Amino acid sequence: MPSPLLTRITHALHTFSHAAGFDVRRCTACGAPCTPEKSAPLMAREDNSPLCEACADSMRPRKGGYCTRCGLIFADESLPPAPCADCLKNPPVWDSLTFVTVYQNDLRHGMLRFKFHGALEQGAVLGELLAERCLENRKAIGTPDAVVPVPLHRGRLHERGYNQTLELARPVAAALGVPLMQHLLRRTAATPHQIGLSKEQRNRNLQGAFAADAAARGKSVLLVDDIMTTGATIQAAVQCLRTGGADAVHVAVVGRTPDMIAR
Ligand SMILES: [Zn+2]
Ligand SMILES: [Zn+2]
Known part of the structure; x- marks a missing residue:
């Protein structure tokens, strides 16, 4: 059972990393933030390789x-x-x-x-x-x-x-x-x-x-x-x-x- 303090620290870190954009998936090609809504459906077998729309377009x-x-x-x-x-x-x-x-x-x-x-x-x-x-x-x-x-x-x-x-x-x-x-x-x-x-x-x-x-x-x-x-x-x-x-x-x-x- 984690201590209340540890829970609070974890929560704070999570909030911080979310605010700082650390947990946002990034375009594998250029590093731009790449949320599922913004990644381009370039490949039929999309898995862990998101591309932003701009990169997907130039690699089409x-x-x-x-x-x-x-x-x-x-x-x-x-x-x-x-x-x-x-x-x-x-x-x-x-x-x-x-x-x-x-x-x-x-x-x-x-x-x-x-x-x-x-x-x-x-x-x-x-x-x-x-x-x-x-x-x-x-x-x-x-x-x-x-x-x-x-x-x-x-x-x-x-x-x-x-x-x-x-x-x-x-x-x-x-x-x-x-x-x-x-x-x-x-x-x-x-x-x-x-x-x-x-x-x-x-x-x-x-x-x-x-x-x-x-x-x-x-x-x-x-x-x-x-x-x-x-x-x-x-x-x-x-x-x-x-x-x-x-x-x-x-x-x-x-x-x-x-x-x-x-x-
Ligand atoms: Zn990109
Ligand atoms: Zn030829």
Whole structure:
């Protein structure tokens, strides 16, 4: 039985924290107060990841104005999704691409906090968004045998403490009801950061960067990554899985950079 004094202190603390807004749920992306009435119904499986209306709006899946094969962003979002001229001539090595939206604004901030500042709750939101999008795109993806995150090299994993693509792949696998098989693809070489490199330099860096497990043979795989920029990393990973005998390789990424380097 708590003492009357303890009860009074607890009550006072509760009142104070309520007044100070400590017990208000906050938007996982920007930290703004986010009451159930004010959080946006962005995701079908909303649980502990509320988003304020502004963030939900800027992370809303892109409905149109992009290439269905490589995700190239067209200026006009009202255009129906369709393959770009490049992809009609040279289709990408993957079987399908699913992405949430353009890598900018709140989505970009969220991703940076998730990748570089340990904001795992942010990763959970992004993973849920990607899972929803994969469910929407089920017709193209089908039912893969495995969801595989693009692996990080041991050194980078050690630095960061977690593999961000694995955190994104978990909710995707759960939503599709497909096993997560991270062992199907290994990172064999640490590749330097790719920022600012030419396409040739990127490709050279990525040669032999991945190794596929023998168990990839005959499987249909959904490969999950965080961001697609030039697509060089994803292309190297897809090619490795294909060489390893994978039947089909689909790709799912959260963000697609708007400023594409022409392939
Ligand atoms: Zn917000
Ligand atoms: Zn394209």
